[in-house]
Amino acid sequence: MALVYIEQVEEMNLEQMQKTHEDEIEILNAIDKLAIYHERGEATEEELVAKIDEYIEHVHQHFASEENLMQKYDFPKYDMHKTAHDMFLEELDHAIKYWKRYEDITKITNFIRRTPEWIVLHVNTVDLPTSTYLAKKMEQEKEL
Numbered sequence: 001m002a003l004v005y006i007e008q009v010e011e012m013n014l015e016q017m018q019k020t021h022e023d024e025i026e027i028l029n030a031i032d033k034l035a036i037y038h039e040r041g042e043a044t045e046e047e048l049v050a051k052i053d054e055y056i057e058h059v060h061q062h063f064a065s066e067e068n069l070m071q072k073y074d075f076p077k078y079d080m081h082k083t084a085h086d087m088f089l090e091e092l093d094h095a096i097k098y099w100k101r102y103e104d105i106t107k108i109t110n111f112i113r114r115t116p117e118w119i120v121l122h123v124n125t126v127d128l129p130t131s132t133y134l135a136k137k138m139e140q141e142k143e144l
């Protein structure tokens with residue numbers, strides 16, 4: 001069983017947002033699997049850390065690219081959407097700090113395993129209306 005399924009998130013009206021969400025779900029499921037293998041001694045900590053680093057990088061790029069698009073197309077609820085991203089990144093930073101301070105990888109894997117709840121809710125309630133707005137704006141831009 002996977003940690004999170006693509007079917008749980010609404011499909012975006014914007015291909016690049018959809019692709020980012022699909023990639024993020026793939027990384028989350030890979031981390032969950034690697035964490036299980038690591039607990040069983042079937043995967044090294046380095047392999048798990050490499051995936052976690054990939055996830056951290058991906059999340060930052062994911063949010064930054066949405067924020068750039070929102071700014072480019074004057075999304076009216078930019079501040080609300082950006083605040084939601086920033087709050088998540090703060091929690092992520094917190095988990096990273098604990099992981100490093102106590103040299104305990106479960107501090108970050110436990111956090112990551114709880115994130116699908118946030119992501120599914122965020123994508124379905126915040127990203128969806130944003131992608132609808134952006135897709136419309138891009139369409140209008142083409143017609144000009």
Ligand SMILES: [Fe+2]
Pocket residue numbers: 017021062066123127
């Ligand atoms: Fe998103």
Ligand SMILES: [Fe+2]
Pocket residue numbers: 063066081085122126127
């Ligand atoms: Fe978002």
